[in-house]
Amino acid sequence: MTPEIRCFRDEGADPAIALPGYETEGAAGADVRANLPAGQRESGLTLAPGARAIVPSGLRVEIPAGFEIQVRPRSGLAAKHGVTLVNTPGTIDSDYRGPLGILMINLGSAPFTVAHGERIAQLVVAPVVQAKFAAAAALSETARGAGGFGSTGRG
Template identity: 70%
Template sequence: MVPVIRVMREDWADPAVDLPRYETVGAAGADIRANLPPDLRVEGIVLAPMARALVPTGLRIEIPEGYEAQIRPRSGLALKHGISLANTPGTIDSDYRGPLGVLLINLGAEPFVIAHGDRIAQMIVAPVVQARFEAAGTLGETARGAGGFGSTGRS
């Protein structure tokens, strides 16, 4: 069964900006676009190097119980301009109904302009498993043990 994500536009949102959509038949992520408030649509949002901005999408979404939406960077923006997400991946829980904003960060050396309607991130819809947590006095042994960061080698 394919989950259905219900999407509602904010009252101020531009209906000409596309809803999230998959750009190719094999795409795992649906592109999300900036939908800027009327006072920012002409000049856009300028993101200085190392600055962050919560970029509005003009959307609210309803995710079915048992699923989440992961918001991830777009590889082209990251490669060409150093634009990423400050909290990647961002998680949208099935019980959240507030505005969908994308927390972008400019890791590049030049200011970057986010224009109205630009594709700024991608959304992955994934199933969720909630675990049960129990206090324990001991943990099972493994070959790796307590080896942490880099403990399994370079490759």
């Protein structure tokens, strides 16, 4: 079954900005675009080096129960400009109905201007399994044991 993500435009959002969409047939992520307030549409939103901002998409979404949307960076923005997402992957839960904002950060050495309508992140729809968490007196043994960060190799 293909889940349907219902999209609602916020008041004042530019209806000319496309809804999230897949750029290629095999794409896992649907690109979401910046939908800036009317006063910023001409100039864009500039992120100084090290700065972060919540960039509006102009959307609210309705995700079916049993699914989430993971918000992931676009590799081209990261590779070419050092612009990525602060909380990645971000999670949008199925019961959230607020504005979809994209928390971006400029890790590059030059200011970066987010243009109105620019593709700024990818949305990956994924199934969710909720687990039951239970207290335990002990855990089963494994070959790895308690080895953590870097314990299985270099780094």
